[in-house]
Amino acid sequence: MLATPVAVCGVVAWSAVAAVATADLVGDGRRTLRVARALSGLAAALTLGAALAVAVVEGPSTLFGAGAAALTLAAFVSVGALALGRRASMRGVNALVGVLGAVLLALFLLAPSSVSGPRDHTQTLLYTHVGLVLSGVGAFALAAITSILLLVQERQLRARQFGRLFQRLPSLEELDAASFRLVVWGFVAYTTALALGFVWLSRADDGRSPLRAVLAVVAWATFAAVIHTRITMGWRGRRAAWMTIAGCAVAFSVLAGYVGP
Amino acid sequence: MSRAVAMIGASHRSAPVEERERLAALDAAAVVAALDGGGVEEAALLSTCNRVELYLVGPDAETLPAARALIAAQAGVDRDWLDRFTYQAVGHDAVRHLLRVSSSLDSLVLGEPQILGQVKDAFAASQRAGGAGPILHRTFHQAFHAAKRVRTETRIAESAVSVSYAAVELAKKVFGSLTGKCVLVIGAGKMGTLALRHLTAAGATRVLVANRNRDRAIDAAVAFGGTGHGLDELDALLDEADIVISSTGSQHMIVRFEAVRAATVRRRYRPLFLIDIAVPRDIDPRCDSLPNVYLFDVDDLEKVVDENLKARRAEANRAEAIIHEECEQLQGWLAQGEVVPTIVSLRHKLNALKDAEVARLVRENPGLPPEAHEAAERMARALVNKILHEPTLSLRNSAQTGHHGAMVTAVRSLFDLNDTPGSAPGDGPVEATE
Numbered sequence: 001m002l003a004t005p006v007a008v009c010g011v012v013a014w015s016a017v018a019a020v021a022t023a024d025l026v027g028d029g030r031r032t033l034r035v036a037r038a039l040s041g042l043a044a045a046l047t048l049g050a051a052l053a054v055a056v057v058e059g060p061s062t063l064f065g066a067g068a069a070a071l072t073l074a075a076f077v078s079v080g081a082l083a084l085g086r087r088a089s090m091r092g093v094n095a096l097v098g099v100l101g102a103v104l105l106a107l108f109l110l111a112p113s114s115v116s117g118p119r120d121h122t123q124t125l126l127y128t129h130v131g132l133v134l135s136g137v138g139a140f141a142l143a144a145i146t147s148i149l150l151l152v153q154e155r156q157l158r159a160r161q162f163g164r165l166f167q168r169l170p171s172l173e174e175l176d177a178a179s180f181r182l183v184v185w186g187f188v189a190y191t192t193a194l195a196l197g198f199v200w201l202s203r204a205d206d207g208r209s210p211l212r213a214v215l216a217v218v219a220w221a222t223f224a225a226v227i228h229t230r231i232t233m234g235w236r237g238r239r240a241a242w243m244t245i246a247g248c249a250v251a252f253s254v255l256a257g258y259v260g261p
Numbered sequence: 262m263s264r265a266v267a268m269i270g271a272s273h274r275s276a277p278v279e280e281r282e283r284l285a286a287l288d289a290a291a292v293v294a295a296l297d298g299g300g301v302e303e304a305a306l307l308s309t310c311n312r313v314e315l316y317l318v319g320p321d322a323e324t325l326p327a328a329r330a331l332i333a334a335q336a337g338v339d340r341d342w343l344d345r346f347t348y349q350a351v352g353h354d355a356v357r358h359l360l361r362v363s364s365s366l367d368s369l370v371l372g373e374p375q376i377l378g379q380v381k382d383a384f385a386a387s388q389r390a391g392g393a394g395p396i397l398h399r400t401f402h403q404a405f406h407a408a409k410r411v412r413t414e415t416r417i418a419e420s421a422v423s424v425s426y427a428a429v430e431l432a433k434k435v436f437g438s439l440t441g442k443c444v445l446v447i448g449a450g451k452m453g454t455l456a457l458r459h460l461t462a463a464g465a466t467r468v469l470v471a472n473r474n475r476d477r478a479i480d481a482a483v484a485f486g487g488t489g490h491g492l493d494e495l496d497a498l499l500d501e502a503d504i505v506i507s508s509t510g511s512q513h514m515i516v517r518f519e520a521v522r523a524a525t526v527r528r529r530y531r532p533l534f535l536i537d538i539a540v541p542r543d544i545d546p547r548c549d550s551l552p553n554v555y556l557f558d559v560d561d562l563e564k565v566v567d568e569n570l571k572a573r574r575a576e577a578n579r580a581e582a583i584i585h586e587e588c589e590q591l592q593g594w595l596a597q598g599e600v601v602p603t604i605v606s607l608r609h610k611l612n613a614l615k616d617a618e619v620a621r622l623v624r625e626n627p628g629l630p631p632e633a634h635e636a637a638e639r640m641a642r643a644l645v646n647k648i649l650h651e652p653t654l655s656l657r658n659s660a661q662t663g664h665h666g667a668m669v670t671a672v673r674s675l676f677d678l679n680d681t682p683g684s685a686p687g688d689g690p691v692e693a694t695e
Binding site for chain 1: 420433436437530532549553555561572
């Protein structure tokens, strides 16, 4: 299968992205930023290439099956990271995106039947639901990454640590704005996904655990709270960052067992 | 005798300001005028608030004593004073010093940008006074090039090293861009005004000035196109401002914790950046614990400056490597200049021999047809060129490797070149290559 070697290369490339981007944040390298950006482009291309290989060989619906969901999520994260990376000020994002990309591709490779997704075209509703969930979670993951960077940068500022890391991380407002934008995009996709998911559940009883649905609603409610408190009370910064990270953790727990082995 | 660049000067490293002041009277035009009749041919005077340095070009062994004599005569100082408060260098060391000075590696504040402009001004003044010849021209331009490389290839000029600019740098770490931000200045102290000037230059557009005396606040605000207010309006002003700079002479807190806490809710938690540069402090330090409120005092700003200076010092090693490269390049060029007179002498000598031999041939053969005369002339010229080719190349190569001294001596001795043709070393290697 073509997707496997491409995904292995993707794991290596994302790991390299994480290493070089971290070195760029804390080290003395002069070309590390450029190298990290070039590597992230390569890693994203490999991830999208692996997803394309799965889609061509096994059919597009396979991408939304349990085995390949991690690959699809990695592809969404790749596209989002490329869009984020276009902003020169978003230095440091790749350090965490690299780790996430490598883990997701590794989960895809470790999945028992990585390309054995459902081929029943009558289940279009389900595939759309899964696709929207994965794109939403991808946006939430990137929002959580920018939130983590915000917390780190705020910690540097409050602790008067004005060293290299402080100099190179983006400003608090830029991180906050990027995180909120990603939460809104993810929320739109996730809300639609949940609605479709409930419609699909009402039509087909496949004996799934209601826990996943409950967790999905909790994740949705958390992000709804992030948006609501921002709009009504202006909550931003550290509070919003912690809520975003918590919501992302719940959203990932919903995918546990579906993504990866 | 070869010519060399020599330097003598006093800076913040060698002399206190009250001693440096004695050299402040030196003037480029007067220095150049004083060169008349001496062995020194070129001169430039660099005079800044932190240093006064005189650069001269002349015969190797004579230039430094001439420089000392010139300084002593012009500034009215004696030999003991010169020994005590000045430093001096000649040849490679003098050139290296100028390159380091231009690149701000010898400045009081490492990496400060003003020095390059001051060196350029010094060179322009020297040119106007007629003191800059080919060697100083090339040396100063090499210094400008080195300084440009140091600024672009290292991070020595990055980051703020003044307290007022450090405030801007910190504000950018909170807001990203300062475009459109509103700045509130409490009190109208010098530091506050300086920080405000930096902030408005960085893009902050709205300026509010609050003072105990409203009229003084209005006067201060007018200069920045802002509005003046009394301190009684402070609570309302906190709602509008993104950046607050406080620098009053008050003995009590001006910005209270409760006022800022209430303002954060009214502001819907928009970030509020507070700079307290007053001693005693104007802003309650507890404000720093409020969400999205960031308070920095003078010590914090000085810590930023220290970190940035540390980073600049780390970059200095990289800059020294660039200086070394540029020095080598310049030394190569200067050495080329030193071999030029020998090459020109050698060429003159062989051409004279050629001309004499052709003339003798014509004289001894009066019936020689013009075609034969021209052929003999061509052959002799070609022969001279072929003979000169290898020695010329060897001399030029030896100049590039810095081993030209022995080679020049050998060639001069072998061909008995005692005359010194008019070619100046500073005229460069172009003449040497025909």
